[in-house]
Amino acid sequence: MATTTTKTGQPFDRDVLDSLLRRTGFYMPSFEIYGGEKGLFDYGPPLTALQSNFVDLWRKHFVLKEKMLEVDTTIITPEPVFVTSGHVAKFADFMSKDPKTGEIFRTDHLIKQVLGARLKADQDARGKTIEVEKPDEPQKKKKIKDVKIEKLDDAVAQEYNETLAKLDNYDGEGFKQLIEKFEIKGPTSGVDLDPPKPFNLMFQTYIGPSADKPNGYLRPETAQGQFLNFQKLLEFNKQKMPFASASIGKSFRNEISPRQGLLRVREFLMAEIEHYVDPEAGKKHDRFEDIKDTKLTLLNRHTQLAGSEKTEVMTIGEAVANKVVDNETLGYFIVRIQDFLLKLGIDPSKLRFRQHMANEMAHYAADCWDAELYGSYGWIECVGCADRSAYDLTVHMKKTGAPLVVRENLPEPRKFKEYQIELNKKKLGPKFRKDAKAVETAVEELSQDMREKLSLDLKDSGKITIDTPSIGNGKTELEKDLISIEQREVTQHVREYTPNVIEPSFGIGRILYHLLEHTFWTRQSAEATDEPSARNVLSIPPLIAPIKVLIVPLSNHADFKPFLRQLTSTLDDLDIANSIDDSSASIGKRYSRNDELGTPFGITIDFQTVKDKTITLRERDSTKQVRASQEDICHTIEALVRGRETWEQVSKRLPEFTSQEVD
Incomplete structure (x- = not known):
């Protein structure tokens, strides 16, 4: 498990977070009563609401702000489409099989975790059995056989680190050589692995009752549906260039070894943008000047090939001018991706942009940068931003004869x-x-x-x-x-040309999981109570929190009911998600339960409310409270969840309330 800490500097414990997420219904294994199926999960109410809020914010940030054309294309795709695009031949990862146990591993993950385990065991003596993470299954600890667990000298340790830094640049033959060179065996059997071989990640399917063999695929991305509709979208846009299409929808990848919880799944939601540009215009962007001074943390391909993961902070203007990032449009979207992730609540210290190396580059890409997020699984790709050049439109046009081009009157x-x-x-x-x-x-x-x-x-x-x-x-x-x-x-x-495409592609589930890791922390209670002293909190920003407001009546007294009805009605009219907890538990416990759900605000109705119609408003992270009229509090909540006001501003504007919350 990668070393990471919470926002308060506490050691992060993935098991505690995972227990919380399952206990509170964020997610559960699909088909659990039938034994479940690896790589498939169902979202419960909190995570479903969080995902819906993510999608809503994504549309506002990209589709509306950039005037994109959103489309919804089919999931089932005829085979010729993916033959033409190159996915049938090239959309694959390498897998290694243990011939004794039959276990199958994704080769790059196996190498990464075995070398990582050896580096961690650097001080152990030769031949001693050590407790390390079972490759591809970090949640489970198991004693495994590994012939290279002796103390490493500096040269070997450096070679391991350099290999890990450029691991994404290896192909099947390269992986085979690494396995042989570093004597990587079957993790549980200790025997030689079968040579790595490619495994196509697409799910095949039958289209129509007369198909005698698979003749279609479940899409692994939403991009191809957008490309095939390019001509119609260009017409809809009145032949104006540049422009962008966007799509949000389910995609499917038959992962080799989906053993990283919500990060590596076989069915997931994607959000993708295809921004079409004139290649003769140098891929410039008319709003690049607005963002050129934005700083980014970059890990370029040359650094990786030198065996290092040292990042460099520079402005996007410098990166484009020095050709670290290829062009303005690619740079513009990298900045917009960073802005979006930070708005979500991603920890900026756990975000970097890593450039793809040559062998790692997708078959269609001319340049590509991944937004990687750091968590307990290490650095994980969550957003890709690729320059796909004119590849897709060109191959589909050659195959079908469709005029996927721009015609411009000179x-x-x-x-x-x-x-x-x-x-x-x-x-x-x-x-x-x-x-x-x-x-x-x-x-x-x-x-x-x-x-x-x-x-x-x-x-x-x-x-x-x-x-x-x-x-x-x-x-x-x-x-x-x-x-x-x-x-x-x-x-x-008339000038006729095939546009180039800049494509930002978002793995929504991966981003949401890292958001939960980045916002999780534990509040230590100084009170002596019969409840646990450590209380878990998810500091999800109000903008996307599943429930914005918890309403807590002091008791079930009849005098409180009219205020409950009025409050929920007002908040509903403001489109602010709210819930009521009128259970017999203490107010403190009721708030604590909702802190675990990421609910940012709480309202308490008490006997003072009956007297003067004032209510208290509690903020989740600080537990501070203010008191004002119902009208003032409702308008304040609206300003907070829309991002027009901060809690710091509210606490200066409204009177502080210093009692009430009791365990």
Whole structure:
């Protein structure tokens, strides 16, 4: 377990938080009465409300503020879409199998946790059995066999640390070499593991009753549905560029070893943005000047490749100017992501942006930065911000012929020279038969530089050779009776181009879990009572807290009921989530129970309320109280939950109330 502390500096205990979350109904294992299923969880009322508030804030922060076009596309996706996008071939993680026990591990996680365990056991003697975390299952402790638990010398320890720093840059063969080099065995059996092999993470499914084999997938992301609707979205946006689409919805990934609670699950909610830009405009952003002085904590790829995880704090303006971050639009969204996470209540000291290394980069990405959050599982990717270049629109356009392009009327005609190709299709068809279309496609895709080179070859030797990967040995020869390449002057009235895409992608469940870790702490009570002296608190910001206000009547006295009805009605009209606890427990205990749910404010109705219609307002973190009229308190709560006022301001404006809360 990674070393971490609460907001008060106390050691963080994941087991205590997990017990709280399960006991208070934040979440529970799916199908629990049937034994459950790994990687699947149900959200209870508090976490469902927290997620709904997250989505509402996300829409306001991104969709409304940036004038995005929100869409809702289908989860079930025909196979050809993901074949074209590259997901069928490349959307995979590497797994390692223990041949003796049959256990399967995600290879990078296994290496990371074994090397981490050895570093922690650095002072133990050779051959001694030590208690370490079972790989991929931090909640359970188990004595495991490991031949490399002796005291490490400085060079070996440094090599372990350098390997861990750049682990994401390894492929299957690289993982195999690391396993052999560091003698990593089956965690419980101690035998050699099978070689790492890729495992595609997509769930297959059948579409229609006549399908005799899987012909579709559950989407692993929402992006492809947005790309396929690009032309319609461009029309909806009146052909104006740049613009962005956005989507919030369920995605599915068949995780190899989902053993990190809510962080690694097989069904999850995502929020994704596809921001379309003109590549000739240099991917500039018209509001970059507004955010250029914002400071970020960055871990670039060069530092990682050097075997270090040392971060650097710099402004996004400096990062873009120095090409640490590739362009303004990518930098703009990285800042907007940081602003959003901090608004949620994420601890800024536990947030960093890490750049992907070359081998780690998704097949479609030109550059990518992850917003990583630190918690008891270490640094975890929670938001990705990728420059997908023009990959997706280009491959879908080539496959379907759909015009996924922008056509822009030029203010003045543009004249230029280009190399144009003409094929003699009357001869091409009979010569290549079924391969004629593949040859034609390969010719059309030739760049201007390649066309210039081939025109010289054709002139010199009367023939050219082009790459045709799907035909024969991958090369095809064309003689001058089949093809001509000439440079001609072209007058262009309409510019046609394929946009590039900047994509911020949010794993909502992962962010919410880290929010719960970052806001969890324990209040020590100085009172001598029959209740536990340590009380758990979730300091979830009022903006997204599941319940904003707890209403506590001093007792079930009949005189209190009209005030209860009036208060709940007023708060309901203000769209402020509230609940009533009129149980027989003490006021202190009732407040304490709701501190565990993250409820930021509490109202107490007492006999003074009956006399003068005033009520007390309690703030969760400080337990301080103020007293005022019902009208004043309700308006104050509205200002607090909308972010228009802080508790510090309220406590200066309204009279302090110094008694009432009793255990």
